[in-house]
Each structure stands twice: as C-alpha cells, then as structure tokens.
Amino acid sequence: MTTQLDYNPGRRNPYVDLIKDQKFALISALPLDSGPVLEKVEIAYKTWGVLNEKRDNAIVICHALSGSSDISDWWEPLLRPGKTFDYTRYFVFCGNLLGSPYGSASPLTTNPKTGEPYGPEFPETSIRDDVRAHKLVLDALGVQTVAAVIGGSMGGMAALEWPLCTPPGYVNTIIPIATSADHSAWGISWAETQKQCIYADANYQDGYYDISHPPTAGLAAARMIAMLTYRSCVSFDRRFGRKFNPKKNAPKATTNGAGGNPEKLVNGDKPANDEEPMNCVGQDPKCDAFRSAKRARVEATIGAAESVHRARSPMFSAQGYLNYQGEKFIKRFDANCYINLTNKMDSHDVTDGRLDHEREPTGEDFKEVLKAAPPRALVVSVNTDALFEPDQQVRLAEYLPDATLATLDSPDGHDGFLLAFEELDKIITERLRERCPWVYEGPPLLEVNRNGSTAVKDSVFGEVESEW
Numbered sequence: 001m002t003t004q005l006d007y008n009p010g011r012r013n014p015y016v017d018l019i020k021d022q023k024f025a026l027i028s029a030l031p032l033d034s035g036p037v038l039e040k041v042e043i044a045y046k047t048w049g050v051l052n053e054k055r056d057n058a059i060v061i062c063h064a065l066s067g068s069s070d071i072s073d074w075w076e077p078l079l080r081p082g083k084t085f086d087y088t089r090y091f092v093f094c095g096n097l098l099g100s101p102y103g104s105a106s107p108l109t110t111n112p113k114t115g116e117p118y119g120p121e122f123p124e125t126s127i128r129d130d131v132r133a134h135k136l137v138l139d140a141l142g143v144q145t146v147a148a149v150i151g152g153s154m155g156g157m158a159a160l161e162w163p164l165c166t167p168p169g170y171v172n173t174i175i176p177i178a179t180s181a182d183h184s185a186w187g188i189s190w191a192e193t194q195k196q197c198i199y200a201d202a203n204y205q206d207g208y209y210d211i212s213h214p215p216t217a218g219l220a221a222a223r224m225i226a227m228l229t230y231r232s233c234v235s236f237d238r239r240f241g242r243k244f245n246p247k248k249n250a251p252k253a254t255t256n257g258a259g260g261n262p263e264k265l266v267n268g269d270k271p272a273n274d275e276e277p278m279n280c281v282g283q284d285p286k287c288d289a290f291r292s293a294k295r296a297r298v299e300a301t302i303g304a305a306e307s308v309h310r311a312r313s314p315m316f317s318a319q320g321y322l323n324y325q326g327e328k329f330i331k332r333f334d335a336n337c338y339i340n341l342t343n344k345m346d347s348h349d350v351t352d353g354r355l356d357h358e359r360e361p362t363g364e365d366f367k368e369v370l371k372a373a374p375p376r377a378l379v380v381s382v383n384t385d386a387l388f389e390p391d392q393q394v395r396l397a398e399y400l401p402d403a404t405l406a407t408l409d410s411p412d413g414h415d416g417f418l419l420a421f422e423e424l425d426k427i428i429t430e431r432l433r434e435r436c437p438w439v440y441e442g443p444p445l446l447e448v449n450r451n452g453s454t455a456v457k458d459s460v461f462g463e464v465e466s467e468w
C-alpha cells in the first residue's frame with residue numbers, strides 16, 4: 001500500500017471546486033470494513049501550520065456530515081493564532097470523509113475499473129475506514145504522533161475511533177463533541193426519513209441518475225428534515241415565531257402536477273395545448289356555449305395553479321427558512337453521497353466486532369472497548385441537542401477512562417457545536433493546554449505578519465498555507 005502526496009485528481013466533480021486550496025493524496029488500495037478493497041483512493045485534505053521537530057504537534061479536526069476539509073468554512077473563529085486551533089503552534093489537519101462530495105473517493109469519483117463515476121455502486125464505508133485512510137495521509141506527511149483529535153457529531157464518532165484504530169500512544173487526547181459511542185435508533189430513524197425523501201424522487205432512479213438531472217426535490221426535503229433535528233424548538237420559536245415569510249430568499253413555487261403555467265394563462269387566454277370541450281364537438285367555435293365552457297375551464301386551470309402556488313409558497317418565516325435551506329443544500333451536495341454518508345453514521349458503534357460475544361453491548365462492554373482511548377478525554381454536550389441527546393454524552397463520559405463532561409449552553413440544538421464559538425474556544429483550549437503542554441512551550445513556530453500571512457521560524461517541517 002502506498003500513499004502519494006501532491007496528487008492531481010484531474011477530472012473533478014463540481015462540488016470539489018467549492019472548496020478552495022485543497023490538497024489531494026492517492027492511496028493505492030484501501031481494504032474497507034464492508035469487504036471490498038477500494039483502489040486508487042483519492043483523499044482530499046487541508047493543513048494549516050507546520051510540524052515541529054519532534055513531529056508531535058499535529059491536531060486532527062474531523063468534520064461533520066455535510067462539512068469539508070476546509071475548517072475555515074465552519075469553525076473559522078477557532079482557527080486563528082491564539083485561538084483553539086492555533087496554527088502558529090499546531091500542525092492542523094482535516095481530511096475529507098470517504099463518500100463526501102468534496103474531493104475524497106465517493107459516488108462522484110471515478111471507479112478505476114470502469115472509468116465512470118461509481119454512483120450508487122460506491123461501497124459502504126465506515127468511520128474506521130476514514131480514520132485508516134487519513135492516518136495513511138498523516139504518515140506520508142511525516143506526523144509521528146497526534147496531539148489531539150477533535151470533532152463534532154459524525155466528526156465526534158471519528159474522534160472516538162482514532163485511538164481505537166491506531167497504535168497505542170499514537171493519539172494523545174480526544175475531544176468528542178455532540179456525539180455518541182453508538183448511533184442511536186433515534187438518529188438512524190431520522191436519517192431514514194431523509195433517505196426515503198430521496199428514494200421517492202422520480203429523478204433518483206435507484207441512484208443511477210444523470211448528474212445533470214439529480215433528485216433535487218428529494219435531497220432538499222431531506223435537508224429540511226435534517227435541519228429540524230439540528231436546531232431546536234426554542235431556537236425556531238425565538239427566531240421566527242409566527243412572523244410571515246420575507247420576500248428575500250423565498251424560493252419560487254412550482255406548479256408541477258397542476259396542469260398549467262399561471263404566467264401564460266392570463267385573463268382567460270387559451271392555453272397552448274387547448275382542446276375543444278367535449279360538449280361542443282361539432283359546434284361553431286365562436287358560439288357562446290363554446291366560449292363560456294372554454295373560459296370556465298381556463299379559469300379553473302388558473303384557479304388550480306394559483307391555489308397550488310398559494311399552498312406551496314411559504315407563508316411563514318419558518319417555512320421560508322426551511323425552504324431556503326433545502327435550496328441552498330442542493331447547490332452544494334449530492335444525493336448518493338448523502339445516502340453513503342448517512343449509512344456510514346448509522347453503522348457507527350465502537351463495540352462492533354470488538355467484543356467476544358454477540359449479545360447487545362452493555363455499559364461495561366463500552367467501557368471495555370473504550371479503555372483503549374487515552375485518559376482525560378473531554379466530552380462536550382449541547383444542552384438542547386435533540387439528535388444526540390445530552391444523556392448520550394453523559395454515558396460516553398462514563399465509558400471513557402477518567403473523562404470529563406462539559407455542556408454547552410446553547411439554544412441552537414445539535415448545531416450548537418458549530419455556532420457556540422466563544423464557549424467552545426474556552427473549554428477546548430483549556431483542555432488542550434492541559435493535555436498538550438509541549439505545544440504551548442517556547443515561541444510559536446510561525447510568525448504572523450501584518451497582512452495575516454505567515455512565515456516559518458527555524459527548525460520546523462511541513463507546509464505553510466500561504467493564505468494565512
């Protein structure tokens with residue numbers, strides 16, 4: 001198995017171009033938990049900062065379901081000198097998940113056996129597969145050991161798997177956020193409702209859709225449902241209340257299935273494909289009966305179209321928001337990738353295949369498996385999280401050796417881990433300083449110039465992101 005850095009993936013799907021300045025590695029072959037060996041595996045990733053002499057200052061950040069390797073897209077306030085992910089001291093790494101549309105091997109990348117995109121034939125991948133793939137990239141980059149692994153939601157699942165899939169001592173500490181030791185029936189079920197939306201879209205075609213005619217209606221509906229699990233009742237009530245929908249961002253209503261286009265049917269004009277009313281066959285088209293029958297039919301068509309228009313136009317601000325989130329998502333995500341990634345989340349269970357019995361794992365079983373994780377993990381919870389309920393992090397903190405639990409006070413539900421920057425910065429930095437003291441010793445490895453760019457100081461390795 002070889003890992004080539006500075007790989008040029010050539011033909012890329014359009015979503016990859018949304019992520020700026022990504023790097024790519026090529027892994028020759030990756031055996032997957034699901035059975036097949038994935039060949040010529042592209043891994044997209046980003047790094048900030050440089051490795052120190054001992055090559056032990058790497059910090060691995062794991063993104064969530066719809067995120068990418070570009071931390072500055074979702075945790076930017078934490079990725080600054082002096083903040084949590086201080087790239088003047090840490091070598092910050094974020095790898096894109098297998099199955100994601102943003103550059104790593106996925107349903108959108110080319111199957112080397114056929115020369116065509118994998119589509120729905122892209123194999124199931126696990127959180128553990130991601131960890132193994134990203135570890136190979138870190139090895140190629142020269143990382144000796146990892147100071148900390150941090151991630152929220154699906155990224156938190158990865159944070160838990162990192163020490164379990166790598167040699168003892170390789171990972172110094174972990175900070176799993178808004179996540180669980182195994183994905184709950186609740187989480188699996190919410191994802192199922194979203195997948196069913198995609199399956200129900202006529203464009204889906206069992207996943208063999210033309211990329212220029214994707215199942216956007218299904219994917220948008222899936223995202224709208226997901227958004228409700230990511231936020232909270234209290235945040236929706238506070239934000240939208242019973243306010244009416246502002247015109248800004250309101251998606252255009254469609255009239256699919258209404259049998260008419262309201263813009264063309266004005267003041268009783270004839271529809272383009274007009275036919276004679278049945279009761280006027282053989283009559284003079286200029287006769288009154290013919291005309292009134294026509295007018296009645298056209299008015300009925302207009303009425304139907306307008307009523308569909310009214311029914312589908314978001315009336316309330318909350319509806320407008322959800323519709324907009326759906327519209328925004330289909331511009332940046334692919335349906336097969338969504339299914340692959342949600343299946344991956346569903347499969348998450350740290351005890352899977354690690355116990356010597358088949359029965360339902362108990363708390364003791366979770367403890368047995370997670371004792372391989374480094375001590376003093378920090379587990380972070382969001383008090384209003386309705387998807388990964390706080391009780392799951394309470395249990396996780398009990399399972400992990402000598403771990404502590406911190407709870408974010410945020411009205412934003414599960415997405416609180418992407419929005420409560422100030423609190424996150426404080427609690428994570430505090431734990432990193434305690435668990436990775438060597439990273440904070442001595443002067444920083446990079447100098448930040450006035451214009452925000454960085455320059456390397458003496459005796460360090462790695463690459464510097466010029467944008468900084």
Ligand SMILES: CC(=O)SCCNC(=O)CCNC(=O)[C@H](O)C(C)(C)COP(=O)(O)OP(=O)(O)OC[C@H]1O[C@@H](n2cnc3c(N)ncnc32)[C@H](O)[C@@H]1OP(=O)(O)O
Nearest residue numbers: 018066067068073074248249317318320321324332415418
């Ligand atoms: C290419 C890429 O994007 S890569 C990946 C980026 N995404 C990730 O990393 C995944 C994780 N990130 C996320 O899930 C989200 O981006 C979050 C949680 C960080 C933030 O969510 P957001 O949708 O940006 O925030 P929020 O819920 O406040 O919604 C704001 C948007 O809704 C719009 N909006 C707000 N209220 C309404 C309303 N009543 N009607 C219509 N639109 C509304 C706003 O105008 C704003 O639009 P904009 O995104 O075009 O600026």
Ligand SMILES: N[C@@H](CCO)C(=O)O
Nearest residue numbers: 064065066067153230
């Ligand atoms: N808003 C996040 C939530 C998933 O944890 C995302 O879209 O990835």
